[in-house]
Amino acid sequence: MSKSYRLAILGATGAVGTELLELLEQRNFPLADLKLLASERSAGKTLKFRGENIPVESVSDRAFDHLDIVLASAGGSTSKTWAATAVAKGAVVIDNSSAFRMHPEVPLVVPEVNPLAAVSHKGIIANPNCTTILMAVAVWPLHQVKPVKRIVAATYQSASGAGAKAMAEVKTQASAILQGQPPVAEVLPYPLAFNLFPHNSPLNDSGYCEEEMKMVNETRKIFGSQEIRITATCVRVPVLRAHSEAINLEFETPFSPDEAREILNHSPGVKLVEDWGSNHFPMPIEASGRDEVLVGRIRQDISHPCGLELWLCGDQIRKGAALNAVQIAELLVEKNLLKPTAAYAPS
Numbered sequence: 001m002s003k004s005y006r007l008a009i010l011g012a013t014g015a016v017g018t019e020l021l022e023l024l025e026q027r028n029f030p031l032a033d034l035k036l037l038a039s040e041r042s043a044g045k046t047l048k049f050r051g052e053n054i055p056v057e058s059v060s061d062r063a064f065d066h067l068d069i070v071l072a073s074a075g076g077s078t079s080k081t082w083a084a085t086a087v088a089k090g091a092v093v094i095d096n097s098s099a100f101r102m103h104p105e106v107p108l109v110v111p112e113v114n115p116l117a118a119v120s121h122k123g124i125i126a127n128p129n130c131t132t133i134l135m136a137v138a139v140w141p142l143h144q145v146k147p148v149k150r151i152v153a154a155t156y157q158s159a160s161g162a163g164a165k166a167m168a169e170v171k172t173q174a175s176a177i178l179q180g181q182p183p184v185a186e187v188l189p190y191p192l193a194f195n196l197f198p199h200n201s202p203l204n205d206s207g208y209c210e211e212e213m214k215m216v217n218e219t220r221k222i223f224g225s226q227e228i229r230i231t232a233t234c235v236r237v238p239v240l241r242a243h244s245e246a247i248n249l250e251f252e253t254p255f256s257p258d259e260a261r262e263i264l265n266h267s268p269g270v271k272l273v274e275d276w277g278s279n280h281f282p283m284p285i286e287a288s289g290r291d292e293v294l295v296g297r298i299r300q301d302i303s304h305p306c307g308l309e310l311w312l313c314g315d316q317i318r319k320g321a322a323l324n325a326v327q328i329a330e331l332l333v334e335k336n337l338l339k340p341t342a343a344y345a346p347s
């Protein structure tokens with residue numbers, strides 16, 4: 001009989017948590033036990049899984065007893081509070097927050113890109129930032145054939161990146177505006193309906209926001225290359241779900257669009273969407289709910305002989321968060337990597 005595993009979702013009631021639940025069911029993850037954890041606000045609620053109502057428990061020390069895997073998606077401070085406890089009790093934590101991503105002892109894994117990084121985990125594996133995952137899935141296969149020197153990214157990020165409440169706020173704002181009323185912004189800093197604004201994460205002294213720096217630093221860590229020059233401009237747009245990115249790549253040598261297309265057509269996690277005749281390329285509404293990163297509009301950068309332009313859309317709740325985490329869990333199970341190489345010691 002094949003083995004099955006005891007798994008908990010920390011943050012089970014959230015946008016990513018509910019997607020995790022759906023994916024575990026859809027992908028038939030081998031479960032011996034499933035525990036749903038959230039804040040005390042959610043204690044007593046139930047969530048449906050494989051036709052059963054599973055109670056949500058308030059997170060506590062005891063909740064991490066007898067677990068193999070914890071999928072954490074309850075924010076950085078909750079992960080910082082509980083990850084070490086879960087690891088000390090024998091579980092591997094796959095953490096969706098930014099708490100441990102840049103920690104030198106914590107692998108940052110996109111299974112299509114650097115699955116081997118998971119081998120050396122010490123109890124925690126970090127799931128990268130959503131925008132970064134989508135870009136990494138599309139750029140890595142090209143980088144394998146001809147090294148990329150520089151990446152210039154512009155992102156068009158949906159409301160869902162800021163949570164379910166932000167999505168609801170955009171709808172309320174849109175309906176207010178259509179009725180001639182002023183839009184009210186409470187979750188996001190400014191009205192997003194019929195508007196857009198630079199990403200609202202904190203700015204550093206160079207004028208870059210945190211989201212942009214995540215794309216820079218996390219991509220380098222995932223690709224295992226500190227040499228790649230990366231710059232990004234992240235923008236929040238009034239799309240409900242799925243992020244879009246315009247990516248300019250500069251290679252060492254020329255990379256023909258046809259060659260790139262051929263490579264991406266056979267790359268894991270990528271779906272080419274290009275109908276030049278009808279001007280049909282990836283769109284967030286077509287990427288929503290899908291596993292693959294949709295890539296298209298691959299063209300020569302007319303300003304640089306070694307430059308390539310591409311456009312992508314991906315569901316950031318799915319591949320950008322929940323799916324990537326479940327794929328890491330599947331990787332650990334398939335390759336028998338649940339046992340850490342050494343205990344994690346938070347510094």
Ligand code: A2P
Binds near residue numbers: 011043075164
């Ligand atoms: P709860 O629903 O009980 O607040 P989202 O990213 O969609 O806002 O979801 C965040 C998830 O993290 C929710 O499941 C939320 O639970 C959970 N969460 C937030 N704060 C805590 C906390 N301090 N302890 C445990 N879970 C938390």
